[in-house]
Ligand code: CP
């Protein structure tokens with residue numbers, strides 16, 4: 001049995017391979033219940049606060065709907081309206097919210113802010129995306145791969161593009177579950193070295209092979225999963241033009257590039273996507289794309305997480 005009650009979910013690095021796989025098993029069961037129309041309400045009377053300092057479609061709606069489906073409630077808290085926006089310390093906010101709520105999900109810029117919130121909160125804190133990590137997305141991604149491929153260990157994932165929060169969490173997740181992971185990024189946009197080193201450590205235990213290269217063809221070669229994300233993440237809008245020049249056309253996932261992947265490769269993207277930039281319409285809207293199943297799995301994966309942390 002999983003024993004995650006009261007824990008924070010800030011980064012996949014804090015969880016063992018069996019805890020990650022356990023969450024995925026739980027998510028599968030919760031998804032089956034949901035699809036069969038059976039109600040499952042273990043979080044009756046529980047409230048999740050959701051602090052957003054950045055935009056969101058999937059994260060907000062899947063957490064909110066997920067809490068309702070589990071019998072609880074969710075509160076959308078925009079940082080523009082909270083006193084944090086006017087300088088109330090995170091530490092005070094954490095202690096106050098802990099008096100009212102059963103859990104906090106937060107999406108913000110600096111990862112340290114989430115760590116600070118978790119340090120002072122007496123209730124579980126869930127990372128709904130920081131500049132460094134996006135662990136909830138990777139739970140949904142792994143669930144999707146498992147559903148389609150039947151396994152995780154021994155597969156190869158290729159990530160092409162910006163060495164951002166997504167690639168950091170994917171790399172740690174892959175290393176934990178024993179999936180080979182090759183990432184191709186241009187110079188200046190590589191994943192952070194401290195994260196790569198963490199992944200290499202976890203990979204030693206799982207047997208996964210982690211490769212960082214500048215060559216998209218090398219990365220995609222024989223991949224089971226091809227993944228990309230936007231070239232300009234939230235908060236980097238001022239760099240948009242310079243980033244376009246750094247990534248286009250070499251780091252675009254297009255019909256030509258995916259020829260190097262396995263014939264039965266699947267395409268994943270956390271969304272939102274920019275067709276014609278990091279991926280062509282032909283690939284993301286093609287028959288091997290699983291991006292909507294992936295987006296749907298945010299709901300089921302996070303419901304599993306909420307039940308385990310808050311029950
Ligand atoms: N993938 C993801 O987190 O999407 P949102 O920004 O819409 O939440």
Ligand code: NVA
Nearest residue numbers: 164229233234270271
């Ligand atoms: N890397 C993107 C992911 C969005 C879900 C961002 O941080 O904006």
